[in-house]
Amino acid sequence: MTTAVPAVRNAVRTWLEKFEAGDTVLVAVSGGADSLALVYAVSIEAKKLAITVIAVTVDHQLQEASSTQAEKVVEQLSKFGVECVIKKVNVDIKEGLEASARKVRYEAINEVAAQENVAAVFLGHTKDDQAETVLLGLARGSGTRSLSGMAHHNGIYVRPLLEITRIQNEEFCKELNLDYWNDPHNHNSQFARVRVRTDALPVLEKTIGPGIADALARSAHLLRDDADALDHWAKREEIQLDLHDLDCAHLESLPRAIRTRILRAAIYAAGAPSGSVSADHVSAVEALISAWKGQSALNLPGGVKVERISGRLSLSPHRP
Numbered sequence: 001m002t003t004a005v006p007a008v009r010n011a012v013r014t015w016l017e018k019f020e021a022g023d024t025v026l027v028a029v030s031g032g033a034d035s036l037a038l039v040y041a042v043s044i045e046a047k048k049l050a051i052t053v054i055a056v057t058v059d060h061q062l063q064e065a066s067s068t069q070a071e072k073v074v075e076q077l078s079k080f081g082v083e084c085v086i087k088k089v090n091v092d093i094k095e096g097l098e099a100s101a102r103k104v105r106y107e108a109i110n111e112v113a114a115q116e117n118v119a120a121v122f123l124g125h126t127k128d129d130q131a132e133t134v135l136l137g138l139a140r141g142s143g144t145r146s147l148s149g150m151a152h153h154n155g156i157y158v159r160p161l162l163e164i165t166r167i168q169n170e171e172f173c174k175e176l177n178l179d180y181w182n183d184p185h186n187h188n189s190q191f192a193r194v195r196v197r198t199d200a201l202p203v204l205e206k207t208i209g210p211g212i213a214d215a216l217a218r219s220a221h222l223l224r225d226d227a228d229a230l231d232h233w234a235k236r237e238e239i240q241l242d243l244h245d246l247d248c249a250h251l252e253s254l255p256r257a258i259r260t261r262i263l264r265a266a267i268y269a270a271g272a273p274s275g276s277v278s279a280d281h282v283s284a285v286e287a288l289i290s291a292w293k294g295q296s297a298l299n300l301p302g303g304v305k306v307e308r309i310s311g312r313l314s315l316s317p318h319r320p
Helices: 002-015 033-048 066-079 096-118 127-139 167-177 194-207 214-236 248-253 256-269 281-288
Strands: 024-028 052-059 083-088 120-122 243-247 296-302 304-310 312-316
Touching: 002 033, 002 167, 024 033, 024 096, 033 052, 033 120, 033 167, 033 256, 052 066, 052 096, 052 167, 066 083, 083 096, 096 120, 127 167, 127 194, 127 214, 214 256, 243 248, 248 281, 248 312, 256 281, 256 312, 281 296, 281 304, 281 312
Parallel strands: 024 052, 024 120, 052 083
Antiparallel strands: 243 312, 296 304, 304 312
């Protein structure tokens, strides 16, 4: 016996104890080692706390026999008393396969969560997933919030295995004779995350030294604390401001990290579509404050117009 079984169960128990007897939790299960170890551990620990467990497996219909794999998940979970719903989805590839599949997967999971009125959705992301997320963020030049990786608890989502490795989950499944699935997409090098997993991280481990994944995950934890603190500070400022009419002198007196957060919030408040505002957009607006040289008005996503007039920053929504 390894330490994998108690480690996974302890990680799960810590989070289940935050809920109440009579609650229902939903576990997203692909059939891979991570989600299978998670749902098994949740099913065991939840019984002691009188918490109901249900599961959902999302069939993206992107591979042959995907429906067979989904049925296999349902059959396997039924053996340890967990009812599993299959959600078939159609992936409309608009932002790349990974991002598009992720979007419809979460939509399907959220739909089941709402129908069942669950207290939380448990996801099987691991320490390895966290390290990959941080490294991808670094490669893309992302900010503090992105580099802080995935949160243990975010809204209804709970990720109890962020301190557990992929190898531990595989050991857990082997010790308990759980037949886990190896998704072919996890070995497809066309995906950036797979290249990070199979190429980049092993090279870093070899050339810099062991423990890179642990270090990246630790960095994510530290950066999340920083990002939370900066967001809180910015929010305190925002509630005292009119986001459509901002005093440039006051904004310039604030640290840039706070100022850019306020500006991003102001752009969205003026009507920019969710997710449409890039770092370049924010930098251009920020330059109207910190590098003012008489620039003309800026036109941003959603028809939002930003201009500096008499020392004030005016943000106006699109008017047909």
